[in-house]
Amino acid sequence: MKGSKSRNVLPGFGLSLGFTLFYLSIIVLIPLAAVFFKTAELSWAEFWSTVTNARVVASYRVSFLTAFFAGLVNAVFGLLIAWVLVRYKFPGKKIIDSLVDLPFALPTAVAGIALTAIYAPNGWVGSLLAPLGVKVAYSPIGITIALIFIGLPFVVRTVQPVLQDMEKETEEAAVMLGAYRLRTFWKVILPELMPALLTGFALAFARGIGEYGSVVFISGNMPLKTEITPLLIMTKLEQYDYAGATAIALVMLVVSFLMLLVINLLQWRMNRRTVSD
Amino acid sequence: MAGAITVHTNEETSKRPQHINESALVRFVLIGIAMLFLGLVVLLPLASVFVEAFKKGVGVYIDSITEPDALSALKLTLIVALIAVPVNTIFGVAAAWAISKFRFRGKNILITLIDLPFAVSPVISGLIYVLLFGAQGFLGPWLDERGIQIIFAVPGIVLATVFVTVPFVARELIPLMQAQGVQEEEAAASLGAKGWQIFWKVTLPNIKWGLLYGVILCNARAMGEFGAVSVVSGHIRGETNTLPLHIEILYNEYQFSASFAVASLLVMLAVVTLIVKSIVEWKSAQQKPAAITE
Amino acid sequence: MKKITHVRSAIILLALVLVLAACGQGGNNAGNKATNKPANESSTTNATASEEPAKEEPKPPVELLNVSYDPTRELYVAFNEAFSKHWKAETGQEVTIKQSHGGSGKQGRAVIDGLKADVVTLALGYDIDAIVEPGLIQADWQSKFEHNSSPYTSTIVFLVRKGNPKGIKDWNDLTKEKVEVITPNPKTSGGARWNYLAAWGYALKQNGNDEAKAQEFVAELFKHVPVLDSGARGSTTTFVERGIGDVLLAWENEAFLSINELGPDKFEIVYPSLSILAEPPVAVVDKVVDDRGTREVAEAYLKYLYTEEGQEIAAKNYYRPISETVAAKYTEQFKSLELLTIDKDFGGWKEAQTKHFADGGIFDKIYTPGS
Numbered sequence: 001m002k003g004s005k006s007r008n009v010l011p012g013f014g015l016s017l018g019f020t021l022f023y024l025s026i027i028v029l030i031p032l033a034a035v036f037f038k039t040a041e042l043s044w045a046e047f048w049s050t051v052t053n054a055r056v057v058a059s060y061r062v063s064f065l066t067a068f069f070a071g072l073v074n075a076v077f078g079l080l081i082a083w084v085l086v087r088y089k090f091p092g093k094k095i096i097d098s099l100v101d102l103p104f105a106l107p108t109a110v111a112g113i114a115l116t117a118i119y120a121p122n123g124w125v126g127s128l129l130a131p132l133g134v135k136v137a138y139s140p141i142g143i144t145i146a147l148i149f150i151g152l153p154f155v156v157r158t159v160q161p162v163l164q165d166m167e168k169e170t171e172e173a174a175v176m177l178g179a180y181r182l183r184t185f186w187k188v189i190l191p192e193l194m195p196a197l198l199t200g201f202a203l204a205f206a207r208g209i210g211e212y213g214s215v216v217f218i219s220g221n222m223p224l225k226t227e228i229t230p231l232l233i234m235t236k237l238e239q240y241d242y243a244g245a246t247a248i249a250l251v252m253l254v255v256s257f258l259m260l261l262v263i264n265l266l267q268w269r270m271n272r273r274t275v276s277d
Numbered sequence: 278m279a280g281a282i283t284v285h286t287n288e289e290t291s292k293r294p295q296h297i298n299e300s301a302l303v304r305f306v307l308i309g310i311a312m313l314f315l316g317l318v319v320l321l322p323l324a325s326v327f328v329e330a331f332k333k334g335v336g337v338y339i340d341s342i343t344e345p346d347a348l349s350a351l352k353l354t355l356i357v358a359l360i361a362v363p364v365n366t367i368f369g370v371a372a373a374w375a376i377s378k379f380r381f382r383g384k385n386i387l388i389t390l391i392d393l394p395f396a397v398s399p400v401i402s403g404l405i406y407v408l409l410f411g412a413q414g415f416l417g418p419w420l421d422e423r424g425i426q427i428i429f430a431v432p433g434i435v436l437a438t439v440f441v442t443v444p445f446v447a448r449e450l451i452p453l454m455q456a457q458g459v460q461e462e463e464a465a466a467s468l469g470a471k472g473w474q475i476f477w478k479v480t481l482p483n484i485k486w487g488l489l490y491g492v493i494l495c496n497a498r499a500m501g502e503f504g505a506v507s508v509v510s511g512h513i514r515g516e517t518n519t520l521p522l523h524i525e526i527l528y529n530e531y532q533f534s535a536s537f538a539v540a541s542l543l544v545m546l547a548v549v550t551l552i553v554k555s556i557v558e559w560k561s562a563q564q565k566p567a568a569i570t571e
Numbered sequence: 572m573k574k575i576t577h578v579r580s581a582i583i584l585l586a587l588v589l590v591l592a593a594c595g596q597g598g599n600n601a602g603n604k605a606t607n608k609p610a611n612e613s614s615t616t617n618a619t620a621s622e623e624p625a626k627e628e629p630k631p632p633v634e635l636l637n638v639s640y641d642p643t644r645e646l647y648v649a650f651n652e653a654f655s656k657h658w659k660a661e662t663g664q665e666v667t668i669k670q671s672h673g674g675s676g677k678q679g680r681a682v683i684d685g686l687k688a689d690v691v692t693l694a695l696g697y698d699i700d701a702i703v704e705p706g707l708i709q710a711d712w713q714s715k716f717e718h719n720s721s722p723y724t725s726t727i728v729f730l731v732r733k734g735n736p737k738g739i740k741d742w743n744d745l746t747k748e749k750v751e752v753i754t755p756n757p758k759t760s761g762g763a764r765w766n767y768l769a770a771w772g773y774a775l776k777q778n779g780n781d782e783a784k785a786q787e788f789v790a791e792l793f794k795h796v797p798v799l800d801s802g803a804r805g806s807t808t809t810f811v812e813r814g815i816g817d818v819l820l821a822w823e824n825e826a827f828l829s830i831n832e833l834g835p836d837k838f839e840i841v842y843p844s845l846s847i848l849a850e851p852p853v854a855v856v857d858k859v860v861d862d863r864g865t866r867e868v869a870e871a872y873l874k875y876l877y878t879e880e881g882q883e884i885a886a887k888n889y890y891r892p893i894s895e896t897v898a899a900k901y902t903e904q905f906k907s908l909e910l911l912t913i914d915k916d917f918g919g920w921k922e923a924q925t926k927h928f929a930d931g932g933i934f935d936k937i938y939t940p941g942s
Contacts, residue, residue, distance in 0.1 A: 009463050010378050011472035017375035023368045024390055027440055031405035032393070034415060038408050053930070054939045077314045084311040088304050096312065098551040099319055105497035105547030106323075107521035108399070108504060110540040113528060114322035117329070120813040124325065125317075137813070138798050149318055161452070203395060210398025213503045217805075220798040221756055223938040230400045231801070235758045237404070238676035239929065240683070240701050246408065249401045256396035260389045268385050412685035413705060421685070429686040511686040512671045513636060526672070529804040530644055531832045533812070 038246040050247045058224040067208030070147035075201040078155025086163045108213030116218045138220030146214040151204030158200035195270045202263045329537035341535030349515045350523035358499040361438040369446025377454035394443045403508025429511030437505040442495045449491030632665035638688035640675040646888040674802045675761035689869040692853045694761030697920035712854040721850035722876035723890035727769045729841040730819040730826045737817045742773040752795045753816035755806045762803040766820040769847040772911040790937035824889035848910040
């Protein structure tokens with residue numbers, strides 16, 4: 001990697017990139033590489049049978065589906081919240097804006113305990129839903145709610161700045177041309193927001209797949225039904241099966257990495273398009 | 278712009294022409310839905326934390342946050358944040374400088390790697406340090422011979438926290454600095470300014486609010502991290518328990534009120550930092566017109 | 572220019588902090604070792620000296636780390652205090668005992684991975700056997716202390732809601748229609764393995780040792796479990812605080828504790844016709860005590876569990892004492908019932924573990940029928 005042509009006027013490339021790479025290697029890459037090395041202790045057949053075991057596969061399904069739905073809900077409501085925060089003025093807006101960051105700060109275990117207390121059949125909300133036959137805590141819905149809590153800031157904080165910077169002219173032009181407001185939204189605003197929205201969704205999704213602390217309390221941990229993949233990693237560890245645990249961890253790592261890579265490539269393409277404009 | 282969490286400037290967008298704004302009714306409904314959703318998903322759990330915390334009265338609340346184990350957990354949490362946050366801040370600035378001011382191949386992969394800790398399960402974040410530094414790990418025997426303890430001690434907790442909070446500052450700064458471009462820095466360079474001068478006099482003033490916001494989020498996460506720290510802590514009372522772990526212990530001892538009391542302490546720490554952020558933003562908005570008149 | 576030096580010094584400072592973070596503990600340990608060395612030497616000289624009772628010099632204060640499982644917190648808080656007093660009176664040495672609690676398997680793993688525990692007091696022998704493997708504990712640990720190195724025992728009982736509205740008397744009542752059973756996950760919780768094995772033993776006995784029938788019964792039982800928490804305390808919270816389930820399968824000591832702590836008027840204990848003798852074992856972690864020079868005090872600590880006072884404290888914390896004189900005082904509290912044992916009825920932990928709880932074992936099969 002070398003600074004290519006132009007932009008060589010500025011100093012510090014070597015130092016900053018060198019430090020970045022060094023730091024990332026020490027803190028992120030080398031530790032993560034340990035997962036690969038540990039998994040390499042397994043033969044291919046052992047690895048395959050570990051990561052395709054029926055319970056493990058069921059846990060992928062639980063983790064992916066709940067994270068996916070939580071991501072979707074967050075995409076819709078996160079967009080709405082960002083929209084309201086950027087475009088409207090109303091009392092208490094600052095507080096609402098700060099509230100969005102709180103899921104980052106609250107320890108996940110506390111979030112899990114608090115959500116379980118609220119959505120359990122004898123909790124504030126759970127007791128309202130129980131007579132209707134809706135079971136939230138100890139079901140996939142409960143997991144989804146915990147993941148919505150965890151992922152919300154990702155979507156809002158990704159969409160918000162883009163919405164703010166969005167060229168008012170495009171929008172204005174569309175209105176001048178007589179497009180209806182709703183159509184303006186669908187045809188002009190949404191396409192422009194799409195990359196940010198996708199990024200937010202994908203980050204919330206990726207975070208959701210790996211989430212552990214908040215989910216174990218509310219999920220009920222029923223094998224095949226509400227058992228999440230990170231819990232299975234913990235289960236393997238409790239049985240002193242390090243290689244098995246890292247094998248599953250490896251699958252999750254690769255998925256997360258690919259997902260993030262796709263997002264970043266997507267964004268890079270969007271940036272290039274705007275640059276070439 | 279790429280960015281998990283990106284600074285939001287204070288430009289009021291409400292000055293847009295009337296005909297672009299939605300009708301009052303639509304606005305009202307949208308705000309209502311947004312508030313309802315936030316209330317249900319974020320505010321309600323927070324409220325329940327406080328209600329539980331004060332269930333047994335203020336006395337129990339104060340006792341539980343001033344008890345020695347709680348205080349030592351608080352101390353450890355602050356120490357960990359005090360190391361993790363500055364380290365990641367320096368990293369974030371360096372990474373953002375390299376990524377936003379220069380072109381090089383593999384940039385996407387680099388950004389993806391910086392993002393990775395966001396997406397890695399906390400369980401795995403802890404596990405990797407056990408695999409590396411554990412007594413049965415790759416470096417364990419070597420460390421053991423020299424009497425260096427990393428996991429189940431403060432360094433391991435710091436490392437796990439640093440790992441989890443790597444992306445926050447960098448992710449905040451990268452889009453911001455990309456948007457600002459390099460013109461100002463190049464102008465300064467052509468006037469003969471040296472590297473650090475450029476950074477200190479030109480870049481830093483431009484990014485300081487974004488930087489601050491990144492630091493605040495990084496700090497909040499560093500103090501609140503549970504999963505990864507739980508794996509490497511060893512749970513020794515009064516020694517390697519951070520606040521989130523102390524909360525879990527109290528909860529497991531059926532001291533529900535005490536555990537929520539300590540949790541509320543963390544919430545309040547977060548709220549205070551967020552209030553500071555709002556004040557800072559508000560001040561920066563006030564400074565802007567002043568800067569123009571200068 | 573001033574600012575430039577400012578930045579440089581900041582960076583140097585940061586580098587220092589990093590290095591310190593990495594080495595700080597190392598320094599600490601070195602410090603510990605330095606202070607422990609004399610303790611070590613004096614303890615070896617004392618060991619010879621104590622054979623012929625002589626006046627001992629008061630030794631420097633010593634610290635022990637007891638790594639234990641979840642339900643023993645209250646027991647060891649009380650016991651540690653008693654032992655400190657006893658040790659101070661006996662030898663004049665100050666001893667502080669640090670506690671670490673968590674799931675039994677998780678704690679065992681932490682010790683294997685380098686948590687410097689002087690003694691371990693875990694839920695099952697299997698977890699201590701796991702620590703034997705990397706050579707931290709000698710293989711014959713179970714013969715080091717009396718009674719298979721289990722200074723107290725417990726058993727598995729049913730905790731039901733007051734008045735026992737579902738009329739639960741024995742294991743076969745658990746599989747009745749509309750009965751919900753709360754137990755933690757046997758794969759992650761030591762206590763849950765005792766639950767499971769007790770149920771299995773009951774079914775075997777009822778069905779004339781027919782294993783297929785026993786498996787059927789256990790499978791049916793777990794169909795009545797709506798929430799599988801990862802640890803015993805999690806299950807208790809689910810049952811007590813969340814109000815889920817009709818019966819909680821719990822350690823006898825946990826059942827007593829939750830009644831006392833959480834609501835004497837809300838729950839009662841039901842003893843089934845047959846249960847299992849749970850023997851939570853203790854062991855000295857040989858490698859650690861030899862490195863730290865704490866063997867003498869660590870062994871005395873565990874031995875003290877067997878004394879009258881130790882047994883009394885165990886009984887007060889609802890663990891069944893093994894000392895007959897102490898047990899006699901508590902016959903009211905601990906109902907006698909028929910108990911299976913892990914060694915006689917299940918061929919020891921190793922066998923039970925592979926057969927029932929390992930991946931692909933019977934417990935996995937009852938959840939994944941086709942496999």
